[in-house]
Amino acid sequence: MKKNLLNYKGLYGDNAQHELGNFVHHELLATRSKLYNWEINEHLHTDLFQIFIISSGEGVLIQDNNKIILKAPCILLIPTNTFHGFEFQSDVCGEVLTISEQFMETIFTNSPLILLELNKAKQYSFNSDNEDSLNDLLYLKDKIVKEITENNTYKQLCLQSLFQLFFVGLHNLNSFENEKETANNRTLTYFHNFQKLIKKTLPESKLIKEYANDLRITPVHLNRICQSLVQKSALQVVHDYAITEAKKYLVYTSYSISEISYLLNFKDPAYFSRLFKKQTGFSPNQFRSSTIQKE
Structure with missing residues (x-):
């Protein structure tokens, strides 16, 4: 075993130091996973929150020495400072959105309840019963990806609003305790x-x-x-x-x-x-x- 925890300030495999600020990043799931033969060792990101959107295929989330099946379609949230690893099938298709903790706090300045919910890793599974909710979330995801690639004057504001809508959509799938x-x-x-x-x-x-x-x-x-x-x-x-x-x-x-x-x-x-x-x-x-x- 190593003496030090596998901790990335940036994305997986990136040991460079970055000024994260309002960092937002998008890539296909295969882009990084393929480089590591579809196996991502357990690691954590001190300052990054990640959204995995798996549209087809399967994988396994490794967390706390447990293996959790990920079956498409699903959305997986990995909060900052959370140890996790993956084993993906080579035919898996999906995308990964990565957001700095600082930007997450900006997004939820007026919605701290949702921020409280996002403290733990969570998988959202979809079927015919909640297919409309998934389509709404994928529509917002596409808008986010488009906004990331463009240089609009109000880019940060647009991204903030789109992420708010995205997370509110996930929040509405929850039966969060009434007292909260x-x-x-x-x-x-x-x-x-x-x-x-x-x-x-x-x-x-x-x-x-x-x-x-x-x-x-x-x-x-x-x-x-x-x-x-x-x-x-x-x-x-x-x-x-x-x-x-x-x-x-x-x-x-x-x-x-x-x-x-x-x-x-x-x-x-x-x-x-x-x-x-x-x-x-x-x-x-x-x-x-x-x-x-x-x-």
């Missing part, structure tokens, strides 16, 4: 900014009151926000992120348990191990061993 629908934009924005702060700092390096201070609210208010949206305390949200990051290091690197605990800024490896077991039901060593056995 009633959350106001300010509450959702606070929670999203809290998530961003967690990602920017090592999970155990700040106290909840410090996160609250950064958000200009009280710790009590921050806890209420987390409870209302995800039914967890603010500390549990921080711990969830820490455990997710720990799992990546346990599965994809050869760092020792102590090294991982220090990388995540846990001062005591024993405390890290206790928390990991409490959250997952396995010790870090047990979790690592179980994933190796699956392979």
Whole structure:
């Protein structure tokens, strides 16, 4: 195993540093997959969100040591900082849209509920029952691709509007929990900014009151926000992120348990191990061993 996580600032296989800004990119699925014999190793993009639109053929999404069948027609969303890999059949046809995290935040400035939904990888499958919805989404995709290739004066504004319509269309396919629908934009924005702060700092390096201070609210208010949206305390949200990051290091690197605990800024490896077991039901060593056995 490697010591470092396979992490691309840009697109897969691109190790160059880029100023992403409002980066938007489109390519055929075959363009990159064919270069790697239709197998994309597990990796993550720190600052890029991806949309895979598979129109024919099949593939497999590899995530968290699980294999998930992708059968056309489907749309797959891969958020930033999400480990994923693929095994595609050579006859698969599809497209990939890649958007910078900064542009995603611009798109959803006034729609933080949708941004909250996009925190996890999700596959949308289509059949005769929702064929009209798929056609609407493909129409918007074609408009997006056309806009990317042209240099119109209001290109960014057009792309922002088209992506909003695209994601709203996907959102309408969901049966998202009713209580979240009633959350106001300010509450959702606070929670999203809290998530961003967690990602920017090592999970155990700040106290909840410090996160609250950064958000200009009280710790009590921050806890209420987390409870209302995800039914967890603010500390549990921080711990969830820490455990997710720990799992990546346990599965994809050869760092020792102590090294991982220090990388995540846990001062005591024993405390890290206790928390990991409490959250997952396995010790870090047990979790690592179980994933190796699956392979």
